Amino acid sequence: MxxxxxxxxxxxxxxxxxxxxxxxxxxxxxxxxxxxxxxxxxxxxxxxxxxxxxxxxxxxxVGQCQICFHLSVDTLCDICHNENRNSRLLCIVADSRDVIALERTREYKGRYHVLGGLISPMDGIGPELLQIKTLLARLEKNMIEEVILALAPSVEGDTTSLYLARLLKPLTQVSRIAYGLPVGSELEYVDPVTLSRALEGRRILE
Amino acid sequence: MxxxxxxxxxxxxxxxxxxxxxxxxxxxxxxxxxxxxxxxxxxxxxxxxxxxxxxxxxxxxVGQCQICFHLSVDTLCDICHNENRNSRLLCIVADSRDVIALERTREYKGRYHVLGGLISPMDGIGPELLQIKTLLARLEKNMIEEVILALAPSVEGDTTSLYLARLLKPLTQVSRIAYGLPVGSELEYVDPVTLSRALEGRRILE
Incomplete structure (x- = not known):
């Protein structure tokens, strides 16, 4: 007992x-x-x-926004729901934490698309496991003038950026945030000032 | 909305x-x-x-044992409940975590009394806030041959040891675990071997 x-x-x-x-x-x-x-x-x-x-x-x-896949209580997140945000500018991030980090800069007024990870053959994560089909659907359905790739400067981030740049350049202008971030860092931990500079210094991919 | x-x-x-x-x-x-x-x-x-x-x-x-004040689900903890433990040997500790640390040595076969803290005038903790009355009641009621003080080697630990030594020496033999522990450390984080040595090397206070 x-x-x-x-x-x-x-x-x-x-x-x-x-x-x-x-x-x-x-x-x-x-x-x-x-x-x-x-x-x-x-x-x-x-x-x-x-x-x-x-x-x-x-x-x-807490679920996911049905448009951008950011964390959200409602079907649409606050950002997709906000009509003051520029719907022609799309920032691609790996994770919801990256949206939150970018929002803290108060510099970015466009919308987001959360991939839900990065391409990583080592971990068996291919493009089909990420929100890339939904991204293409958004580009087809909406007038997007520029897609900003805001992925970490790592092997997986570079691989994913390269993959997306090739895929999206026929459809729209594709840019990448500047390497103001120290290599090996994680986007969510970078301070807002550095992130702001990286946003400003973005370069058109050719 | x-x-x-x-x-x-x-x-x-x-x-x-x-x-x-x-x-x-x-x-x-x-x-x-x-x-x-x-x-x-x-x-x-x-x-x-x-x-x-x-x-x-x-x-x-999880509540407290009604005899020794160690964490317990039942009115009596497993140690007070165990008739194979030497009831004439009482080890005084500040906290339940210290009981667990001492039990890991598998060296000690007596019982415990958990004070619930250490005397600390700076923090307004006097002897009346600790389980000292209940300790005296145990000594009155039971035949205790030795009380081992196993308190951290800190200002508060030393103060409490001194206070208890004076209080208990008229009633029973009082010892203190040896200073094998590095000063400033916390009892719960000391490795079992060091704690075993500190128990073995205890000296009778005179």
Whole structure:
């Protein structure tokens, strides 16, 4: 009878299970998982409920914009929904975090298209797994004057930029944000000023 | 109408709320909070439910042992419940994490008493806020041959050890784990071998 409450690695079962759940999260090691679990079981019930509610709401309510595939609660995201944004300018990014990083610059007034990743043969990610068909459909359906490629300066980013440039140049003008970003960095962590310069300094691909 | 879904720092509301909840946790900065939230909303429903269940279970089920104040699901913890443990030997620690660290050494076969902190006049923590009355009650009620003070080698640990040594020496033999631990370290992070040596090398206080 007492067995069901036996210790796991010194922790009582429910605590061990919570630690285990935290350890599954990216970048959370055993020490951090322990610290978080021990912290949380001492917090008032209201804080736990707020965390649980936030988890549930974010998971059930946040989906993807049906046009640009940015994270969105509604069918259309705030940017696609906003008629003041320039619908003839399209910025291609790998991830929703990159949209958020670019929005922080307050420089860009066009729309986005979120690929959902980068071409990476090593990881078995080919163009068919990215939002490229939907991108082509947007270009067919709408008058797009310029497509800006805003992908990280990495092997995968370069591969994807090259692939998209070849694919899109027959259809519209294609540019790429300037290499103001240090090579090897990730777009989402670049400061807004550097990102602004990279946007301004973009060059038409020929 | 659309206002209720407006972006907060570029994130949709439910996501911003989840990030905010994560940022309240100790040692979780804005970047980690974002990473965790964006990771979790992409996981299958089952994983979110498992995390929520673990949080709820740990928070509602884990309490304190009524004898030693170690974390416990039952009224008595596994250690107080275990009749093979030496009930005449009592190890005093600041926190439940220290019990777990000491249990990992597999050297100690006595019982524990968890103070719930250390005396710290700077933080307004006096002896009355710690489990010291309950410790005295245990000593009165039970035949304790030795009390081992296993507190961190810090100002607060030393203050608390001194205070307890004076209080307990008229009642029983009082020892202190050896300074094998590097000064400034925290007991829970010391490796089991060093902790074992510190236990072996304990000296009777005179």
């Amino acid at each position: 007492h067995l069901s409450f036996q210790s796991l690695n010194g922790f009582t079962r429910p605590l061990a299970r919570l630690i285990d759940q935290f350890e599954r999260l990216p970048g959370i090691g055993p020490r951090t998982a322990q610290r978080l679990a021990l912290y949380l079981i001492r917090q008032p019930k209201e804080q736990i409920q707020a965390l649980i509610q936030a988890l549930q709401d974010a998971h059930t309510q | 659309h206002l209720s879904f407006q972006s907060l720092n570029g994130f949709t509301r439910p996501l911003a709320r989840l990030i905010d909840q994560f940022e309240r946790l100790p040692g979780i900065g804005p970047r980690t909070a974002q990473r965790l939230a964006l990771y979790l909303i992409r996981q299958p429903k089952e994983q979110i439910q498992a995390l929520i269940q673990a949080l709820q279970d740990a928070h509602t089920q």
